[in-house]
Amino acid sequence: MRRRGGIWQGQPGGTSAMVDTATDSAILHAIMEAAVDAMIVSDQSGTILRANAAAARMFQFDTDEMVGQSVNMLMPQALARLHDGFMAHHVETGEKRIIGIGRDVEGQRKDGSIFPLHLSVGHSQVGGTRIFIGILHDLTNRKATEDALARSQRLDAIGALTGGIAHDFNNLLTVIVGNLELLEMRGADDRQLPLIKDALETAEMGADLTTRLMVFARQSNLKPVKSDLRELCSNTLALLKRTIGATYHIKTDFAEELDPVMVDPVQLQSALMNLALNARDAMGAGGELLVSVANVTIDDTYMAQETDIEPGDYVRLSVSDNGAGMNLEAQRRAFEPFFTTKAESGGTGLGLAMVYGFVRQSGGHVTLYSELGMGTSFGLYFPAVEHEPSRNWAEGDAKDRPAPPTGNGETILIVEDNARVRKLSLERIRDLGFETLEAETADQAYEMLQNGVQVDVVFSDLVMPGALNGYDLATKIVREFPAIKVLLTSGYASDVVTGALSHDVPFDILHKPYRQSELARRLQALLAGVSDG
Structure with missing residues (x-):
């Protein structure tokens, strides 16, 4: 028995080829479905031949919606316009821009949201047909971490610079204040004294300014x-x-x-x-x-x-x-x-x-x-x-505490306009055993419900852009979809900033940041209310 074109073949007329081909296909399917990163297979025209479950989750499509469509559907419009030219140029010249190299690009989800990803593309020949295999990794969390680190480093750099300037400025002020005081002590006349006094007060204001700068630069002497x-x-x-x-x-x-x-x-x-x-x-x-x-x-x-x-x-x-x-x-x-x-x-x-x-x-x-x-x-x-x-x-280590209660596959619609927070919320709720859907605004969420999307709970941020805010959405759900429970969340500390949004129907608010166990308890309490009728 020999291997040809990636398929084990037996003697002509035997059944080994069919058996091994089925085995290879099953192994390939298992590898793609088990892969953590998204995998997409396309032909040289850019038509998607296969996509794994991770790719479907990443782009918010069902795999059936992706297969047979152009890979351009997964790109921002500007990149999609260039993609076909890139592919044709590679096929004609063999020049590698992404093929076999990999680079950071942007993807576009079904809802139109743009997100950063790393794309690595390889190619092969199967039965005389050229195919391309793309492996994609979502960089949203990494990008957010890099931005936070860059912001912290920028503030640290500014602090170091500010601390050095403040130190030198204090030396200058010491000389200025000292000389002004000497002039005052050495018998300045009535015309000179007011000028010296004004100069001393201004120098003291400068000293106060440098003190505040030193606090920012973390070089002040705190007395905790x-x-x-x-x-x-x-x-x-x-x-x-x-x-x-x-x-x-x-x-x-x-x-x-x-x-x-x-x-x-x-x-x-x-x-x-x-x-x-x-x-x-x-x-x-x-x-x-x-x-x-x-x-x-x-x-x-x-x-x-x-x-x-x-x-x-x-x-x-x-x-x-x-x-x-x-x-x-x-x-x-x-x-x-x-x-x-x-x-x-x-x-x-x-x-x-x-x-x-x-x-x-x-x-x-x-x-x-x-x-x-x-x-x-x-x-x-x-x-x-x-x-x-x-x-x-x-008390005790986190590993010793009881695990938070989990769901039984109920569906929760997450409504959040901040992409990073929305992604984090999706991960949190999936880890609790729930199915998830997402919407970027309350307007979009309300439209989804009107179109018949079936959910058990709507978990919505309070303040969002658009015609509806979280309170508006919750009120509409109570009136039009009474079987659906609502949990609101907000980064504000209390109703001081949300009182202007309040309606006749009171809603409990889960305040950000919240612990995973607290989120689990709130969701379980809502769903227990459903089961109790």
Whole structure:
């Protein structure tokens, strides 16, 4: 028996060829279906001959929808227009651009969303026909990680530069202040004294500026002490309530049980003042500000991904407002020194930079969540100091805790406009044993339901672009699809920023970031309600 063209063949007239051909086909099918990465086989014209399950999931198609269609359906329009020319050029000249090399490109899913992927293409001859085999790997998570790392490195680089400038500037100010004081002491006359006084006050303002820059650069001398954030926040808010203005309502939500943290009380109060005054400016003539403090345990991979924080026990200080919100560019650059959206009103751009530097120097992390027109929420995470008695629900290692409840194949529609968060939510819910569908907006989700898509639960973000927000979608579902349960989620700390969206029907909100076990419990509670009728 010999092998020819990739198929084992026996003697003419025998049955070995048929048996071995079937075996080879079964092995090939098993390999493709077991592959973690997407695999697509096409002919030289670009027609898809075969696609595995991973490819179908990646592009949101059924495999039957892909086979027989052009691979151009999986590309953004600009790339699709060039693809046929690339293929023809390769077939004619043999020049390799992607074939046998691989490169990072962009793919397009069934819903039209664009995502980064790595494509490696090989080719072969089967029965005289040239075929191409593409192996694709979704780079969405890697790209998000790289962006976060680049942002952190940029801030670190700016901090290092800023720290050096501030150090030299302090030396200059020392000389200036010293000479001014000598002039004052050596008998300056009445005409000279006011000038010296103004110069000294200005030099002191410069010294204060460099102090704040040093905090951002993490080169300041913090004096951390074991502190209760509730007490520090209460003292600061007592001052704020007298200075922020009567048109701004300050609410607090302090947990009854709270771990102590090691922070510099002066810097903590300064950071809270900065955030509160920024919120006041964003709210215009009036609004609501919420300051909340609670223990947070980051003990699963998903929550660590979402917050970009190392697993562990933290105390989170959240400051949320219902002001104008921030666009994506402002969010990206919010913590850079001297970046400000309030230059015309005298903003220095150092407030958030100082907050960032202080929290990072304290071993913590800062998160920012904002939507234009809906407000902003900052989360300051400080490592908790262990004390007795420890929290019962956090005792033991994560591996010793009971696994979260899982689903039984029910279908959940995930509605989220942020592509990274949507992908993360899909992974979380699939890991809990549920089937998933996805929509980028509430408008799209409502259209899917109207077209007869069958789901058990709709899991929707609260604030989204389009005609409908999460509350609107939930209200329509309750009225038009009463068999479907709804779970809303939001990155805001409370109803301070969501009160404007509220409807007659109350909905519980799962606040981001949330633990996998908490998500599992909420979904199980909803589905238990379904089974109970």
